[in-house]
Amino acid sequence: MPSGTSTAARTPFVLLVVLLLGGGLITLLLLNSALNQGSFELSELKKRTTELTDEEQALQHDVDDSAAPDALERRARELGMVPGGTPAFLDPDGKVRGVPSVAVSPKPSPRPTPPAATTPPATPPAGGPGATPPPARQGAAGTGSPTAAPPAAPPAAPTATGPTTPPPTATAPTTSGR
Numbered sequence: 001m002p003s004g005t006s007t008a009a010r011t012p013f014v015l016l017v018v019l020l021l022g023g024g025l026i027t028l029l030l031l032n033s034a035l036n037q038g039s040f041e042l043s044e045l046k047k048r049t050t051e052l053t054d055e056e057q058a059l060q061h062d063v064d065d066s067a068a069p070d071a072l073e074r075r076a077r078e079l080g081m082v083p084g085g086t087p088a089f090l091d092p093d094g095k096v097r098g099v100p101s102v103a104v105s106p107k108p109s110p111r112p113t114p115p116a117a118t119t120p121p122a123t124p125p126a127g128g129p130g131a132t133p134p135p136a137r138q139g140a141a142g143t144g145s146p147t148a149a150p151p152a153a154p155p156a157a158p159t160a161t162g163p164t165t166p167p168p169t170a171t172a173p174t175t176s177g178r
Helices: 003-066 069-078
Strands: none
Touching: 003 069
């Protein structure tokens, strides 16, 4: 048997097998490196997600702290607001239920007065020196402005024989949405 022809037929087959194995190994190497790159990106994204979650929780904690009742009260006092007086309610038929009262500002704590040069001069009301200021507007939460005008006359005491609706006063009755 001639030995040259069988070796010549085997060479392309061996070459084909070596090329297929080499190509497969190179493909596996490329696939492995792509998976590793995706794994690194995934770990970076998880780390960033954890950081953002921590930041979100810190911001939510700050919001919760500023929305606490004592913080809201302190901020309202800084803005010059005072606690509202006794509210009055309107029935569906238009009757006033309760006796409204004006929100009164508490006595300010004694502080050193600033020099006269920094305080602006007082301006008289628009109606002239003898005019009374207009009634204070009531806010949505039922609190009056810090400079609420007192009612023109105190409400009359209810009698035992008549209905208990108070007489109209200089300020509008407060209503509550609750």
